[in-house]
Amino acid sequence: MGEHDRLAERFEVHRTHLRAVAYRMLGSGSDADDAVQESWLRLSRTDVSEIENLGGWLTTVVSRICLNMLQSRRSRREEPLDAYGAEAPPSMSATAGTDPENAALLADSVGSALLVVLDTLAPAERVAFVLHDMFAVPFDEIAPILERAPAATRQLASRARRRVRETGQGSDGATDLARRREVVAAFLTAARNGDFTALLAVLDPEVVLRADAAAVRAGAAGEVRGATSVADAFSGQARAARPVLVDGAAGAVWAPGGRPRVVITFAITDGRIVAIDLVAEPEHLGRLDLEFPDN
Missing domain, CATH: 1.20.140.160 (PhyR, sigma-like (SL) domain)
Structure with missing residues (x-):
């Protein structure tokens, strides 16, 4: 070839x-x-x-x-x-x-x-x-x-x-956002419970996990590729992360004491997560519009 x-x-x-x-x-x-x-x-x-x-x-x-x-x-x-x-x-x-x-x-x-x-x-x-x-x-x-x-x-x-x-x-955008929030919620639940199989179910086989420089300094890997490796990185983790809208999109945040320290954004296609980004740089975090759900 x-x-x-x-x-x-x-x-x-x-x-x-x-x-x-x-x-x-x-x-x-x-x-x-x-x-x-x-x-x-x-x-x-x-x-x-x-x-x-x-x-x-x-x-x-x-x-x-x-x-x-x-x-x-x-x-x-x-x-x-x-x-x-x-x-x-x-x-x-x-x-x-x-x-x-x-x-x-x-x-x-x-x-x-x-x-x-x-x-x-x-x-x-x-x-x-x-x-x-x-x-x-x-x-x-x-x-x-x-x-x-x-x-x-x-x-x-x-x-x-x-x-x-x-x-x-109408329902196009609302339904799409609701579906994405369901996918993120399923991901967070599976991560907290250490449910490896459930994590794989919501991850695209070619999913990419990326972390910015601040997240890397805190111990995250700069880049992880593949559903198995990404599931392994999150299994048993994200216990303190909670769902949030990040600039209107479904995401998650770790905010001890109410102060966002790490924001997790997701790219979702066809009901599966194709990319995850960990944002921890203070300057970047300050530009994000975070909207916490009522419940």
Whole structure:
């Protein structure tokens, strides 16, 4: 197998995730396919030896492509041909026979009502909202995509979140958030109880656990990959962590004496955790909007 074929195999591992990101941003199955294909073309022209995190790199690339497409669409006042149709866009239905998992993921996670609301957002707002609130990408990673400071990026997502709520996007967003909170709650319960099997049930096989510099100094590993290794890292742990909304997304926090010391953010796709980030840097913690549940 040649280098090109090996690279293509690595790309295919991320295709479903990339298309989910692009579809949420663009609201069009055909446009999402174009964005993903363009990300592959850019990858094929790149020296991959310089890429440390291929999934993160591809997410950044496809997000920039989507941002450009949104900006171009708005300047020409275009609307995608397949937007706001049935739950599954025509292009998704056409490919369902070859990729039913991908089609089911997109149809289940994004309803047409939410897409209509997202289309009212400015391109930068939509990118910030989708990446952070739907995929739990930290603002520090979104900011370079939008060429803004993390604080400004956070404000963009906050404005977008407010508009989504005010527009009354119905059960789409509320149901999605409720599902994500259930996944986080199941994860925390399994971790506290040392239930290794239950941990594996909520973790994606390729899950990645990352810790910032402050968390590493406190004893956490900088990066752990794979469901078995991540489950082992959390089994019997997180006893004092409690559920919290982190900038509107489902997360957890360790806050002894009411002071947040470590925030745990989760990226969840298709009901499983695909990434976990431990945030302990005081400066970063101070920029997070934490909302504790009533119960």
